[in-house]
Amino acid sequence: MGTDFTGLFNEWAQTYDQTVTGGDIQYKEVFRFYDEILNEVVQHSKGNVVEFGVGTGNLSKRLLESGLSVTGIEPSIKMREKAAEKLPALTLLTGDFLSFPPLQNDVDSIVSTYAFHHLTDEEKGTAFHLYKELLSKNGRIVFADTTFETEEKKQQMIQIAEDKGYNRLAEDLRSEFYTTLPTLSQIAEDAGFCISFKPLNQFVWLFVAEKLNK
Structure with a gap:
Protein backbone atom coordinates (compact mmCIF):
# COMPACT_ATOMS: atom_id res chain seq x y z
CA MET A 1 0.00 0.00 0.00
CA GLY A 2 1.02 3.59 -0.52
CA THR A 3 1.42 4.28 3.21
CA ASP A 4 2.71 1.85 5.82
CA PHE A 5 0.49 2.00 8.93
CA THR A 6 1.95 -1.05 10.68
CA GLY A 7 3.95 1.04 13.15
CA LEU A 8 0.82 2.92 14.18
CA PHE A 9 -1.11 -0.29 14.71
CA ASN A 10 1.72 -1.98 16.59
CA GLU A 11 1.57 0.92 19.04
CA TRP A 12 -2.25 0.88 19.17
CA ALA A 13 -2.62 -2.86 19.78
CA GLN A 14 -2.49 -2.60 23.57
CA THR A 15 -5.28 0.01 23.81
CA TYR A 16 -7.34 -0.70 20.68
CA ASP A 17 -10.14 -2.51 22.50
CA GLU A 29 -18.53 9.02 17.93
CA VAL A 30 -16.44 7.18 15.32
CA PHE A 31 -16.93 3.94 17.26
CA ARG A 32 -20.49 4.59 18.47
CA PHE A 33 -22.64 1.43 18.04
CA TYR A 34 -19.45 -0.61 17.57
CA ASP A 35 -21.13 -3.91 18.47
CA GLU A 36 -24.00 -3.24 16.09
CA ILE A 37 -21.55 -2.34 13.32
CA LEU A 38 -19.75 -5.67 13.72
CA ASN A 39 -23.08 -7.48 13.71
CA GLU A 40 -24.14 -5.76 10.48
CA VAL A 41 -21.02 -7.04 8.75
CA VAL A 42 -21.60 -10.56 10.07
CA GLN A 43 -25.23 -10.55 8.93
CA HIS A 44 -24.20 -9.75 5.35
CA SER A 45 -21.35 -12.28 5.25
CA LYS A 46 -21.62 -15.82 3.89
CA GLY A 47 -19.60 -18.95 3.18
CA ASN A 48 -15.83 -18.82 3.27
CA VAL A 49 -14.82 -15.39 4.55
CA VAL A 50 -11.58 -13.46 4.18
CA GLU A 51 -11.20 -10.60 6.65
CA PHE A 52 -8.70 -7.83 5.96
CA GLY A 53 -7.39 -5.77 8.87
CA VAL A 54 -8.26 -8.25 11.61
CA GLY A 55 -6.86 -6.02 14.35
CA THR A 56 -7.41 -7.64 17.74
CA GLY A 57 -9.95 -10.10 16.34
CA ASN A 58 -13.27 -8.56 17.37
CA LEU A 59 -15.03 -9.09 14.03
CA SER A 60 -13.31 -12.45 13.49
CA LYS A 61 -14.74 -13.71 16.77
CA ARG A 62 -18.30 -12.89 15.75
CA LEU A 63 -17.86 -14.36 12.29
CA LEU A 64 -16.59 -17.61 13.79
CA GLU A 65 -19.39 -17.68 16.34
CA SER A 66 -21.91 -17.37 13.51
CA GLY A 67 -20.53 -20.57 11.98
CA LEU A 68 -18.58 -19.03 9.11
CA SER A 69 -15.14 -20.17 7.96
CA VAL A 70 -12.69 -17.28 8.41
CA THR A 71 -9.21 -16.49 7.15
CA GLY A 72 -7.83 -13.34 8.74
CA ILE A 73 -5.20 -11.10 7.13
CA GLU A 74 -3.39 -8.48 9.23
CA PRO A 75 -0.09 -6.59 8.64
CA SER A 76 0.62 -5.63 12.27
CA ILE A 77 2.50 -8.24 14.30
CA LYS A 78 1.20 -6.83 17.59
CA MET A 79 -2.39 -6.92 16.36
CA ARG A 80 -1.91 -10.49 15.13
CA GLU A 81 -0.58 -11.48 18.55
CA LYS A 82 -3.65 -10.00 20.25
CA LEU A 93 -2.00 -14.62 7.75
CA THR A 94 0.44 -11.74 7.37
CA GLY A 95 -0.63 -9.33 4.64
CA ASP A 96 -2.77 -6.36 3.70
CA PHE A 97 -5.58 -5.41 1.29
CA LEU A 98 -3.34 -5.66 -1.76
CA SER A 99 -0.62 -8.14 -0.80
CA PHE A 100 -1.34 -11.45 0.90
CA PRO A 101 -0.43 -15.15 0.65
CA PRO A 102 -2.32 -17.52 -1.66
CA LEU A 103 -5.66 -18.59 -0.19
CA GLN A 104 -6.51 -22.27 0.14
CA ASN A 105 -10.31 -22.07 -0.22
CA ASP A 106 -12.84 -20.42 -2.48
CA VAL A 107 -13.81 -16.98 -1.19
CA ASP A 108 -17.49 -16.08 -0.84
CA SER A 109 -17.17 -12.89 1.25
CA ILE A 110 -14.42 -10.33 1.75
CA VAL A 111 -14.99 -8.27 4.88
CA SER A 112 -13.35 -5.48 6.86
CA THR A 113 -14.12 -2.85 9.46
CA TYR A 114 -12.39 0.50 10.05
CA ALA A 115 -9.50 -0.22 7.68
CA PHE A 116 -10.23 0.36 3.98
CA HIS A 117 -9.45 4.07 4.35
CA HIS A 118 -5.76 3.18 4.57
CA LEU A 119 -5.83 2.79 0.79
CA THR A 120 -5.82 5.71 -1.62
CA ASP A 121 -8.79 5.85 -4.01
CA GLU A 122 -6.56 4.45 -6.75
CA GLU A 123 -5.55 1.58 -4.47
CA LYS A 124 -9.19 0.99 -3.56
CA GLY A 125 -9.89 0.53 -7.26
CA THR A 126 -7.00 -1.91 -7.58
CA ALA A 127 -8.36 -3.83 -4.59
CA PHE A 128 -11.87 -4.11 -6.04
CA HIS A 129 -10.51 -5.47 -9.33
CA LEU A 130 -8.37 -7.95 -7.39
CA TYR A 131 -11.34 -9.08 -5.33
CA LYS A 132 -13.51 -9.50 -8.43
CA GLU A 133 -11.10 -12.23 -9.55
CA LEU A 134 -10.78 -13.71 -6.06
CA LEU A 135 -14.47 -14.01 -5.21
CA SER A 136 -16.61 -16.98 -6.15
CA LYS A 137 -19.75 -16.59 -8.26
CA ASN A 138 -22.22 -14.33 -6.42
CA GLY A 139 -19.48 -13.36 -3.96
CA ARG A 140 -19.57 -10.06 -2.10
CA ILE A 141 -17.50 -7.41 -0.36
CA VAL A 142 -18.83 -6.28 3.03
CA PHE A 143 -16.98 -3.32 4.53
CA ALA A 144 -17.81 -0.87 7.32
CA ASP A 145 -15.63 2.22 7.41
CA THR A 146 -15.58 5.97 7.88
CA THR A 147 -16.87 7.41 4.62
CA PHE A 148 -18.58 10.66 3.70
CA GLU A 149 -21.56 11.52 1.52
CA THR A 150 -19.61 14.35 -0.10
CA GLU A 151 -16.23 16.07 0.20
CA GLU A 152 -18.07 19.06 1.69
CA LYS A 153 -19.48 16.84 4.44
CA LYS A 154 -15.99 15.56 5.19
CA GLN A 155 -14.68 19.10 5.57
CA GLN A 156 -17.60 19.95 7.87
CA MET A 157 -16.74 17.01 10.12
CA ILE A 158 -13.10 18.10 10.25
CA GLN A 159 -14.20 21.59 11.30
CA ILE A 160 -16.50 20.18 13.98
CA ALA A 161 -13.62 18.09 15.35
CA GLU A 162 -11.36 21.16 15.46
CA ASP A 163 -14.04 23.25 17.17
CA LYS A 164 -14.29 20.59 19.90
CA GLY A 165 -10.52 20.55 20.33
CA TYR A 166 -10.30 17.02 18.92
CA ASN A 167 -7.06 17.74 17.11
CA ARG A 168 -5.99 14.08 16.73
CA LEU A 169 -9.29 13.21 15.09
CA ALA A 170 -9.16 16.26 12.82
CA GLU A 171 -5.63 15.43 11.67
CA ASP A 172 -6.65 11.81 11.13
CA LEU A 173 -9.56 12.88 8.91
CA ARG A 174 -7.27 15.21 6.97
CA SER A 175 -4.30 12.90 6.49
CA GLU A 176 -5.78 9.45 5.85
CA PHE A 177 -7.63 8.44 2.71
CA TYR A 178 -11.29 8.73 3.72
CA THR A 179 -13.34 8.73 0.56
CA THR A 180 -16.91 9.60 -0.48
CA LEU A 181 -19.92 7.51 -1.43
CA PRO A 182 -19.94 8.70 -5.08
CA THR A 183 -16.27 7.77 -5.44
CA LEU A 184 -16.86 4.32 -3.94
CA SER A 185 -19.86 3.82 -6.20
CA GLN A 186 -17.73 4.53 -9.26
CA ILE A 187 -14.91 2.29 -8.04
CA ALA A 188 -17.35 -0.59 -7.51
CA GLU A 189 -19.09 -0.10 -10.86
CA ASP A 190 -15.80 0.07 -12.76
CA ALA A 191 -14.72 -3.24 -11.17
CA GLY A 192 -17.97 -5.05 -11.93
CA PHE A 193 -19.90 -4.78 -8.66
CA CYS A 194 -23.31 -3.49 -7.65
CA ILE A 195 -22.89 -1.57 -4.39
CA SER A 196 -25.32 -0.43 -1.70
CA PHE A 197 -24.77 1.78 1.35
CA LYS A 198 -26.23 2.07 4.84
CA PRO A 199 -25.28 4.67 7.49
CA LEU A 200 -24.31 3.10 10.84
CA ASN A 201 -23.28 6.23 12.77
CA GLN A 202 -22.32 9.79 11.81
CA PHE A 203 -18.94 8.59 10.49
CA VAL A 204 -19.31 4.96 9.48
CA TRP A 205 -21.18 3.48 6.53
CA LEU A 206 -21.77 -0.15 5.67
CA PHE A 207 -21.19 -0.91 2.01
CA VAL A 208 -22.06 -4.21 0.41
CA ALA A 209 -20.73 -4.80 -3.10
CA GLU A 210 -22.24 -7.76 -4.95
CA LYS A 211 -20.18 -9.31 -7.73
CA LEU A 212 -21.88 -9.07 -11.11
CA ASN A 213 -21.49 -12.26 -13.11
CA LYS A 214 -21.69 -11.29 -16.76
Whole structure:
Protein backbone atom coordinates (compact mmCIF):
# COMPACT_ATOMS: atom_id res chain seq x y z
CA MET A 1 0.00 0.00 0.00
CA GLY A 2 1.02 3.59 -0.52
CA THR A 3 1.42 4.28 3.21
CA ASP A 4 2.71 1.85 5.82
CA PHE A 5 0.49 2.00 8.93
CA THR A 6 1.95 -1.05 10.68
CA GLY A 7 3.95 1.04 13.15
CA LEU A 8 0.82 2.92 14.18
CA PHE A 9 -1.11 -0.29 14.71
CA ASN A 10 1.72 -1.98 16.59
CA GLU A 11 1.57 0.92 19.04
CA TRP A 12 -2.25 0.88 19.17
CA ALA A 13 -2.62 -2.86 19.78
CA GLN A 14 -2.49 -2.60 23.57
CA THR A 15 -5.28 0.01 23.81
CA TYR A 16 -7.34 -0.70 20.68
CA ASP A 17 -10.14 -2.51 22.50
CA GLN A 18 -10.49 0.34 24.98
CA THR A 19 -10.73 2.82 22.11
CA VAL A 20 -13.49 0.96 20.27
CA THR A 21 -15.55 0.72 23.45
CA GLY A 22 -15.49 4.48 24.00
CA GLY A 23 -12.30 4.90 26.01
CA ASP A 24 -10.97 7.72 23.79
CA ILE A 25 -13.30 10.73 23.84
CA GLN A 26 -12.01 12.06 20.51
CA TYR A 27 -13.03 8.83 18.74
CA LYS A 28 -16.16 8.03 20.75
CA GLU A 29 -18.53 9.02 17.93
CA VAL A 30 -16.44 7.18 15.32
CA PHE A 31 -16.93 3.94 17.26
CA ARG A 32 -20.49 4.59 18.47
CA PHE A 33 -22.64 1.43 18.04
CA TYR A 34 -19.45 -0.61 17.57
CA ASP A 35 -21.13 -3.91 18.47
CA GLU A 36 -24.00 -3.24 16.09
CA ILE A 37 -21.55 -2.34 13.32
CA LEU A 38 -19.75 -5.67 13.72
CA ASN A 39 -23.08 -7.48 13.71
CA GLU A 40 -24.14 -5.76 10.48
CA VAL A 41 -21.02 -7.04 8.75
CA VAL A 42 -21.60 -10.56 10.07
CA GLN A 43 -25.23 -10.55 8.93
CA HIS A 44 -24.20 -9.75 5.35
CA SER A 45 -21.35 -12.28 5.25
CA LYS A 46 -21.62 -15.82 3.89
CA GLY A 47 -19.60 -18.95 3.18
CA ASN A 48 -15.83 -18.82 3.27
CA VAL A 49 -14.82 -15.39 4.55
CA VAL A 50 -11.58 -13.46 4.18
CA GLU A 51 -11.20 -10.60 6.65
CA PHE A 52 -8.70 -7.83 5.96
CA GLY A 53 -7.39 -5.77 8.87
CA VAL A 54 -8.26 -8.25 11.61
CA GLY A 55 -6.86 -6.02 14.35
CA THR A 56 -7.41 -7.64 17.74
CA GLY A 57 -9.95 -10.10 16.34
CA ASN A 58 -13.27 -8.56 17.37
CA LEU A 59 -15.03 -9.09 14.03
CA SER A 60 -13.31 -12.45 13.49
CA LYS A 61 -14.74 -13.71 16.77
CA ARG A 62 -18.30 -12.89 15.75
CA LEU A 63 -17.86 -14.36 12.29
CA LEU A 64 -16.59 -17.61 13.79
CA GLU A 65 -19.39 -17.68 16.34
CA SER A 66 -21.91 -17.37 13.51
CA GLY A 67 -20.53 -20.57 11.98
CA LEU A 68 -18.58 -19.03 9.11
CA SER A 69 -15.14 -20.17 7.96
CA VAL A 70 -12.69 -17.28 8.41
CA THR A 71 -9.21 -16.49 7.15
CA GLY A 72 -7.83 -13.34 8.74
CA ILE A 73 -5.20 -11.10 7.13
CA GLU A 74 -3.39 -8.48 9.23
CA PRO A 75 -0.09 -6.59 8.64
CA SER A 76 0.62 -5.63 12.27
CA ILE A 77 2.50 -8.24 14.30
CA LYS A 78 1.20 -6.83 17.59
CA MET A 79 -2.39 -6.92 16.36
CA ARG A 80 -1.91 -10.49 15.13
CA GLU A 81 -0.58 -11.48 18.55
CA LYS A 82 -3.65 -10.00 20.25
CA ALA A 83 -6.00 -11.74 17.82
CA ALA A 84 -4.20 -15.07 18.27
CA GLU A 85 -4.53 -14.76 22.05
CA LYS A 86 -8.29 -14.35 21.74
CA LEU A 87 -8.81 -16.82 18.90
CA PRO A 88 -6.15 -19.53 18.78
CA ALA A 89 -8.20 -21.47 16.19
CA LEU A 90 -8.34 -18.54 13.74
CA THR A 91 -6.39 -18.94 10.51
CA LEU A 92 -4.29 -15.77 10.55
CA LEU A 93 -2.00 -14.62 7.75
CA THR A 94 0.44 -11.74 7.37
CA GLY A 95 -0.63 -9.33 4.64
CA ASP A 96 -2.77 -6.36 3.70
CA PHE A 97 -5.58 -5.41 1.29
CA LEU A 98 -3.34 -5.66 -1.76
CA SER A 99 -0.62 -8.14 -0.80
CA PHE A 100 -1.34 -11.45 0.90
CA PRO A 101 -0.43 -15.15 0.65
CA PRO A 102 -2.32 -17.52 -1.66
CA LEU A 103 -5.66 -18.59 -0.19
CA GLN A 104 -6.51 -22.27 0.14
CA ASN A 105 -10.31 -22.07 -0.22
CA ASP A 106 -12.84 -20.42 -2.48
CA VAL A 107 -13.81 -16.98 -1.19
CA ASP A 108 -17.49 -16.08 -0.84
CA SER A 109 -17.17 -12.89 1.25
CA ILE A 110 -14.42 -10.33 1.75
CA VAL A 111 -14.99 -8.27 4.88
CA SER A 112 -13.35 -5.48 6.86
CA THR A 113 -14.12 -2.85 9.46
CA TYR A 114 -12.39 0.50 10.05
CA ALA A 115 -9.50 -0.22 7.68
CA PHE A 116 -10.23 0.36 3.98
CA HIS A 117 -9.45 4.07 4.35
CA HIS A 118 -5.76 3.18 4.57
CA LEU A 119 -5.83 2.79 0.79
CA THR A 120 -5.82 5.71 -1.62
CA ASP A 121 -8.79 5.85 -4.01
CA GLU A 122 -6.56 4.45 -6.75
CA GLU A 123 -5.55 1.58 -4.47
CA LYS A 124 -9.19 0.99 -3.56
CA GLY A 125 -9.89 0.53 -7.26
CA THR A 126 -7.00 -1.91 -7.58
CA ALA A 127 -8.36 -3.83 -4.59
CA PHE A 128 -11.87 -4.11 -6.04
CA HIS A 129 -10.51 -5.47 -9.33
CA LEU A 130 -8.37 -7.95 -7.39
CA TYR A 131 -11.34 -9.08 -5.33
CA LYS A 132 -13.51 -9.50 -8.43
CA GLU A 133 -11.10 -12.23 -9.55
CA LEU A 134 -10.78 -13.71 -6.06
CA LEU A 135 -14.47 -14.01 -5.21
CA SER A 136 -16.61 -16.98 -6.15
CA LYS A 137 -19.75 -16.59 -8.26
CA ASN A 138 -22.22 -14.33 -6.42
CA GLY A 139 -19.48 -13.36 -3.96
CA ARG A 140 -19.57 -10.06 -2.10
CA ILE A 141 -17.50 -7.41 -0.36
CA VAL A 142 -18.83 -6.28 3.03
CA PHE A 143 -16.98 -3.32 4.53
CA ALA A 144 -17.81 -0.87 7.32
CA ASP A 145 -15.63 2.22 7.41
CA THR A 146 -15.58 5.97 7.88
CA THR A 147 -16.87 7.41 4.62
CA PHE A 148 -18.58 10.66 3.70
CA GLU A 149 -21.56 11.52 1.52
CA THR A 150 -19.61 14.35 -0.10
CA GLU A 151 -16.23 16.07 0.20
CA GLU A 152 -18.07 19.06 1.69
CA LYS A 153 -19.48 16.84 4.44
CA LYS A 154 -15.99 15.56 5.19
CA GLN A 155 -14.68 19.10 5.57
CA GLN A 156 -17.60 19.95 7.87
CA MET A 157 -16.74 17.01 10.12
CA ILE A 158 -13.10 18.10 10.25
CA GLN A 159 -14.20 21.59 11.30
CA ILE A 160 -16.50 20.18 13.98
CA ALA A 161 -13.62 18.09 15.35
CA GLU A 162 -11.36 21.16 15.46
CA ASP A 163 -14.04 23.25 17.17
CA LYS A 164 -14.29 20.59 19.90
CA GLY A 165 -10.52 20.55 20.33
CA TYR A 166 -10.30 17.02 18.92
CA ASN A 167 -7.06 17.74 17.11
CA ARG A 168 -5.99 14.08 16.73
CA LEU A 169 -9.29 13.21 15.09
CA ALA A 170 -9.16 16.26 12.82
CA GLU A 171 -5.63 15.43 11.67
CA ASP A 172 -6.65 11.81 11.13
CA LEU A 173 -9.56 12.88 8.91
CA ARG A 174 -7.27 15.21 6.97
CA SER A 175 -4.30 12.90 6.49
CA GLU A 176 -5.78 9.45 5.85
CA PHE A 177 -7.63 8.44 2.71
CA TYR A 178 -11.29 8.73 3.72
CA THR A 179 -13.34 8.73 0.56
CA THR A 180 -16.91 9.60 -0.48
CA LEU A 181 -19.92 7.51 -1.43
CA PRO A 182 -19.94 8.70 -5.08
CA THR A 183 -16.27 7.77 -5.44
CA LEU A 184 -16.86 4.32 -3.94
CA SER A 185 -19.86 3.82 -6.20
CA GLN A 186 -17.73 4.53 -9.26
CA ILE A 187 -14.91 2.29 -8.04
CA ALA A 188 -17.35 -0.59 -7.51
CA GLU A 189 -19.09 -0.10 -10.86
CA ASP A 190 -15.80 0.07 -12.76
CA ALA A 191 -14.72 -3.24 -11.17
CA GLY A 192 -17.97 -5.05 -11.93
CA PHE A 193 -19.90 -4.78 -8.66
CA CYS A 194 -23.31 -3.49 -7.65
CA ILE A 195 -22.89 -1.57 -4.39
CA SER A 196 -25.32 -0.43 -1.70
CA PHE A 197 -24.77 1.78 1.35
CA LYS A 198 -26.23 2.07 4.84
CA PRO A 199 -25.28 4.67 7.49
CA LEU A 200 -24.31 3.10 10.84
CA ASN A 201 -23.28 6.23 12.77
CA GLN A 202 -22.32 9.79 11.81
CA PHE A 203 -18.94 8.59 10.49
CA VAL A 204 -19.31 4.96 9.48
CA TRP A 205 -21.18 3.48 6.53
CA LEU A 206 -21.77 -0.15 5.67
CA PHE A 207 -21.19 -0.91 2.01
CA VAL A 208 -22.06 -4.21 0.41
CA ALA A 209 -20.73 -4.80 -3.10
CA GLU A 210 -22.24 -7.76 -4.95
CA LYS A 211 -20.18 -9.31 -7.73
CA LEU A 212 -21.88 -9.07 -11.11
CA ASN A 213 -21.49 -12.26 -13.11
CA LYS A 214 -21.69 -11.29 -16.76
